[in-house]
Amino acid sequence: MIDDRTFVIVGAGLAGAKAAETLRSEGFPGRVVLLGEETERPYERPPLSKGMLLGTAERGSVYVHAADWYRRHDVDLRTSTPVRALDRTAREVRLADDSTIGYDRLLLATGAEPRRLPIPGDVTYLRTLQDSDRLAANLHEGARLVIVGAGWIGLEIAAAARERGAAVTVIETAPLPLHRVLGDRLAASFAALHAAHGVVFHFGRQAAEFRPDGVVLDDGTVCPADTVLVAVGVRPRTDLAEAAGLAVDDGVPVDSRLRTNDPFIFAAGDIAAVDNVLLGHRVRVEHWAAAIDTGEAAARAMLGQEVAYDRVPYFFTDQYDLGMEFAGWIPPGTDPELVIRGDLAAREYVAFWHDKGRVLAGMNVNVWDVNESIQDLVRSGVEVDPARMADPGVPLAELTQ
Known part of the structure; x- marks a missing residue:
């Protein structure tokens, strides 16, 4: 049977790649276009703050699929291809070069980006494979790393840096690492773990100035650094959806079928605030498992299958x-x-x-x-x-x- 429909996926991360894979594994014979801004083909992000920094993960191991998978499965993967706008009336995506691609169904999987601090200075953020490469090159015996933020990513990087021999200082506004997530008892356990490995914490403090030789705190303390990494969370990349007139709140709200308020547009991954039928709430999860689960579920829903998203949120960490x-x-x-x-x-x-x-x-x-x-x-x-x-x-x- 001939199927001349075109399904476009904006965002070539893990969610987008799993959606493309699911479309093909479920037998969709139409055109699949996967658009990504980065130069790399889709890859998984957990190794960026774990194995890639430790040197225990081969660079090639982070990719979702082998390099020839997209050709073999007739998926039109276009890297280095930003999407400039969505035309919901014409059902087209407009690319940065002003060309357009029409769609019958559209999946937004635009992911998230690091939250930036409004302080000038030369600092590092970790989000891309290239970011991880650059950071890994600076983690060695005698290097001095200051991390602003003691969340999961900040602590994973701290652990990797200490195992590589770098001196690590962590600045956190809360009284303990992961305090909002874990509470006093468990957060104290994570603080003790890192302190036992030589990490120096400054709790209840925030960065006031970034200088070439380090970070000045709001109490005047100077933390010497060769590299400053800011890890204060991420924000969902909803600008494209908002400019197109889609409903946007904390992410892009979608129903239990991963469908936005436009019946032809779906969302998955970090931007998707999903009506989870198990939890009875709309939930947005910024983790590896959610990227896989929502990408697969959205693809099945785009095909018209019955979908009622009910996954239990899941994530993992490795530290020392x-x-x-x-x-x-x-x-x-x-x-x-x-x-x-x-x-x-x-x-x-x-x-x-x-x-x-x-x-x-x-x-x-x-x-x-x-x-x-x-x-x-x-x-x-x-x-x-x-x-x-x-x-x-x-x-x-x-x-x-």
Whole structure:
């Protein structure tokens, strides 16, 4: 059967690449155009702050597909091709060279970009493969790295830098790293981990000035640096959607089928604020698993398949000898209780956040092959006795029974 439809994907990151893959694996025979601003073909971002900096990941291992995959699957991948505008009436995307491509269905997977600080100076941000290459070249014995921001990316980079022999200073406005995400007890554990590896923290402080020789804090303290990295989060790249008149809030709101307020346009990845039918909320997640899951779901919805997005948010981190997986979501305004199963001091435990016994999220630290059970527990919605949650003698799989 001839299918002359054209599906255009704007954004050649992980979400866009998985959407293109899904379109072909589901049998779509029409034209697929994948447009990316970067010179690289689609790649995964987690190694940029982990294996690429440590030198344990080969550069070629970060790509989503082999170089010839797009040709073999008849996907028109165009790198170094920014999209300037969307014409929703004509159903066209306008490229930077003023040419246009018509679409029958359009997927926006434009991702996110680092939040910038309004302070002049020569600083580094980590978002692209080239950013990771440049940063890795500066991490060596005797180098001095100052990181502004003690979130997940900042801490991963701090760990990699220390393992490479660099001196690391971290500046954070909060009283502890990851404080807003993890709360006092767990955040203190991450602070102790990094302090034990020689990281110097300045909590409750912010950068006031970037100088060639380092960073001046708001209390006048000078932190010497050869490299300054700013890691204060990202913002969804919604400018294209907003200029086209699509609804934009915290990202691009989409229904459970990943569809925007325009029935011909879908969104996936970091920009997609998805109506998650499991969680009963609209949720935007800036992590690797969400890029895969939303990209695949959006592709199936573009094909007209029944889709009701219900994935449990998931992410992971590696810092020194600590490995962690987190699954779940804590609604804003919720004040859940924390239960620890295992040995927090030894950093071998599972943490549960629950609301009256109903598990909202779980985090396994150096405890493996349990995240599927944690996701089952989140998904079940059953009320569990906190004493059973905390008891390592009760198998996790039995908590849903």
